[in-house]
Amino acid sequence: MRYVKIGSTRSVYVFLMMRTYFLVKMEFTSWYCDNCNKGVAKLFQSVVKLQARQDKLENRVDSVVEEVKGMREDLNRVENKISEMYELEKIKEVVDEQLQGVDSKLVSVNSALDKVRSKALEEKDKENRACNIIMYNVNESVKPSKEDRWKDDKKLCLDLFNKVLGVPIREEDMKRFLRLGKADDASRTRPVLIQFRDRILKNMIMESLSKLKDADDVFKKIIFAHDMTRTERQECKELVEEAKKKQLEDTSGEFIYRVRGTPGNLRIDRIRKRH
Numbered sequence: 115m116r117y118v119k120i121g122s123t124r125s126v127y128v129f130l131m132m133r134t135y136f137l138v139k140m141e142f143t144s145w146y147c148d149n150c151n152k153g154v155a156k157l158f159q160s161v162v163k164l165q166a167r168q169d170k171l172e173n174r175v176d177s178v179v180e181e182v183k184g185m186r187e188d189l190n191r192v193e194n195k196i197s198e199m200y201e202l203e204k205i206k207e208v209v210d211e212q213l214q215g216v217d218s219k220l221v222s223v224n225s226a227l228d229k230v231r232s233k234a235l236e237e238k239d240k241e242n243r244a245c246n247i248i249m250y251n252v253n254e255s256v257k258p259s260k261e262d263r264w265k266d267d268k269k270l271c272l273d274l275f276n277k278v279l280g281v282p283i284r285e286e287d288m289k290r291f292l293r294l295g296k297a298d299d300a301s302r303t304r305p306v307l308i309q310f311r312d313r314i315l316k317n318m319i320m321e322s323l324s325k326l327k328d329a330d331d332v333f334k335k336i337i338f339a340h341d342m343t344r345t346e347r348q349e350c351k352e353l354v355e356e357a358k359k360k361q362l363e364d365t366s367g368e369f370i371y372r373v374r375g376t377p378g379n380l381r382i383d384r385i386r387k388r389h
Contacts, residue, residue, distance in 0.1 A: 239343045240377065245289075245313050246341030247320070249306040253332060254293070267293070267306065274336065278329045279322040287311050307341065346377040357382045 255266035268291055275283040290309035297304065310316045319338070326334050342350060350373060357371040360382065364371070367387075374383045 236343055236345055240346070243341040243343065243377075245310045245316050247308055247310075247316055248294070248339045248341050249308070250337040250339065251303060251335045252306045254297075254303055264291075267291070270332075271306065271308065274329075274333050275319060278333050279319060279325050281315070281318045281322055283310075283315060283319075287315055340377050342377045346380075350377075350380055353380055353382055360384075 249271070252267070252270065255263040257263050257266065268285065268288075271291075272283060272285065275281045287310055288308050289311050290307065292307055293304040294307055295302075295304045320340075323338055326336070340346075353373045357373055360371045369384045369386055372383050372385060373380055375381045
């Protein structure tokens with residue numbers, strides 16, 4: 115151990131003050147013995163490594179925080195998307211409900227239009243048949259020529275109208291004259307359809323049918339009918355069935371039931387029998 119000789123107390127005091135000053139200012143200076151100095155070196159190394167790990171961990175934590183923040187933002191976007199989808203689903207349900215109402219109204223409108231069209235077609239068909247009559251049990255000519263048979267049929271009908279019913283009908287008053295059906299069944303007399311040039315002539319004939327009761331047998335058996343539409347024929351068929359039912363149910367034997375009236379205004383009349 116070396117000794118330094120210090121001259122005076124003042125010099126010692128100055129020396130101590132200077133040493134203290136330098137020790138305070140020298141922040142990175144450490145004073146250890148040789149044995150402790152080795153341990154401190156290792157400790158410093160461990161501290162440095164620990165500090166490096168801590169810095170790395172803090173960086174990783176910051177990275178995780180940023181990832182979590184990004185995930186939270188993604189989650190918010192997903193939640194917003196779900197909310198939008200939910201709102202859209204509600205809107206879709208409302209729209210679907212309204213569309214169902216519209217579809218129902220369209221069905222009703224289409225149904226009404228179909229009824230109007232059907233009614234219009236029915237009225238048009240009825241108008242086209244308004245001047246027509248159908249005659250049943252009119253004897254058919256057996257001549258081989260179709261032209262000759264047509265002439266015979268026409269002459270028979272003109273004789274019926276003019277001589278029996280007293281209605282002045284000329285050949286030119288008949289716009290159409292034809293047998294209904296094919297001429298391949300000799301056992302069946304085909305009905306005759308006649309279309310007159312106006313409704314007045316047809317009505318005159320229908321109002322004169324009571325004269326048939328005094329006519330010859332060849333005319334008396336002829337039955338006259340209106341040319342009805344399909345709807346009117348169905349209505350007439352149902353009324354005829356109802357008239358037959360009433361006839362069976364009437365046990366008095368005093369009445370008969372007949373369908374009377376014009377197409378569209380048909381009815382069942384109860385008629386007292388003549389004794």
